Amino acid sequence: MSNQTEPLSQRISRLRDHFLQRFGRKAEVIVRAPGRVNLIGEHTDYNDGFVLPIAIDRNVLLAAARRDDHRVHLVAVDLDDEDEFDVTAPTRSETKAWANYHRGVAAMLQQRGIDLTGADVMFSSNVPIGAGLSSSAAVEVAAAFGFLAISDQEMDRAQMALACQQAEHEYAGVPCGIMDQFISALGRADSALLLDCRDLSYRHVPVPESARIVVADTGVRRALAGSEYRVRRSQCEEAVRLLQSALPGIRALRDVSEAELQQYEHLLPDPIRRRARHVVTENQRVLDTVAALEAGDLRRAGELLIASHHSLRDDYEVSSTELDAMVEAALAAPGCFGSRLTGAGFGGCTVSLVANEAVKDFVRSLAQTYRERTGRDATVYVTRAADGVGLVA
Ligand code: ADP
Numbered sequence: 001m002s003n004q005t006e007p008l009s010q011r012i013s014r015l016r017d018h019f020l021q022r023f024g025r026k027a028e029v030i031v032r033a034p035g036r037v038n039l040i041g042e043h044t045d046y047n048d049g050f051v052l053p054i055a056i057d058r059n060v061l062l063a064a065a066r067r068d069d070h071r072v073h074l075v076a077v078d079l080d081d082e083d084e085f086d087v088t089a090p091t092r093s094e095t096k097a098w099a100n101y102h103r104g105v106a107a108m109l110q111q112r113g114i115d116l117t118g119a120d121v122m123f124s125s126n127v128p129i130g131a132g133l134s135s136s137a138a139v140e141v142a143a144a145f146g147f148l149a150i151s152d153q154e155m156d157r158a159q160m161a162l163a164c165q166q167a168e169h170e171y172a173g174v175p176c177g178i179m180d181q182f183i184s185a186l187g188r189a190d191s192a193l194l195l196d197c198r199d200l201s202y203r204h205v206p207v208p209e210s211a212r213i214v215v216a217d218t219g220v221r222r223a224l225a226g227s228e229y230r231v232r233r234s235q236c237e238e239a240v241r242l243l244q245s246a247l248p249g250i251r252a253l254r255d256v257s258e259a260e261l262q263q264y265e266h267l268l269p270d271p272i273r274r275r276a277r278h279v280v281t282e283n284q285r286v287l288d289t290v291a292a293l294e295a296g297d298l299r300r301a302g303e304l305l306i307a308s309h310h311s312l313r314d315d316y317e318v319s320s321t322e323l324d325a326m327v328e329a330a331l332a333a334p335g336c337f338g339s340r341l342t343g344a345g346f347g348g349c350t351v352s353l354v355a356n357e358a359v360k361d362f363v364r365s366l367a368q369t370y371r372e373r374t375g376r377d378a379t380v381y382v383t384r385a386a387d388g389v390g391l392v393a
């Protein structure tokens, strides 16, 4: 991982130098693809609902130059490792898991009828791995954009995100949703992205300049996250099945309004009732947050983040002692509009909306309170909404 506070221009020139040294020629393109954090809309994606992520100012940088022999020579600077494959027939690597993102992306682009040329490729990132900021989507999207640029091919960005998602499914074996690749491909500076996970329609939503987004890692990961995630998914499916007796037109919890849920919640046994209530109210909170941001009302947006956390804690039951402590520490710190767990839960990170002028004091206070309450050190990332993937040179 490259130094996380190093300026972008310096990272780019280091990558250029490294590329020249390793391949004996200059890079032809440099691509930047960001990680992401979800502001609100948790566990809504697999219910055909809404999410509201931002692309963050941490990213993968990828340098590439064309080769005429259909080979890809790939260097992962941060891992000090290399890989090589035939771009026309990429297989999964059994030994280098990290290379499967590039191999998978190359395969999925070609499955969509895009001819790729060979390339020398080198990449490095300051998106922390496994911290909840989706380093993997940033790698995939950088790879896709790099392959397309070097091959003189164009592709719709939403389609590119879908190819990256499929690469993660089939080559990395991770059954992820579409949000991470989508925001890394389509993010916009100073904007969040409202994404409808049913039809992938989207809209950019301004995030007021006076706000910063702070991600705080609890440092705790729970092993049961995967199995509990599957339980939640099946509980949502069960809720839909039970509600269909009264609401035959629904396909997913996305189709159920708050009023309908109140009317028919007697059809649902606990805890299915509370799971459904989280999803239905969370979808509405995403739309309400969009309205608040568009009105420049950070206080209202913050209240909705807090309501989301309470719903995830009490109704969806995916919080943890550490996540609750981190949210409480944030709410007690100066300049905080709101805070909640982000990601699937059971550990991982919180996201807070913070007044720009208070952000230094906020971070100091957050880390100190969290340490007092849990005896643990928080890792804190201050960020703002950045552009999606693009060429930097
Ligand atoms: P995250 O939540 O950060 O996306 P994942 O487990 O989904 O975590 O993806 C992390 C994997 O992505 C790493 O194990 C590695 O294979 C790949 N990856 C991410 N960043 C880098 C990097 N800087 N260099 C090489 N591989 C990377």
Ligand code: MG
Residues within 6 Å of the ligand: 134, 135, 136, 137
């Ligand atoms: Mg990932």
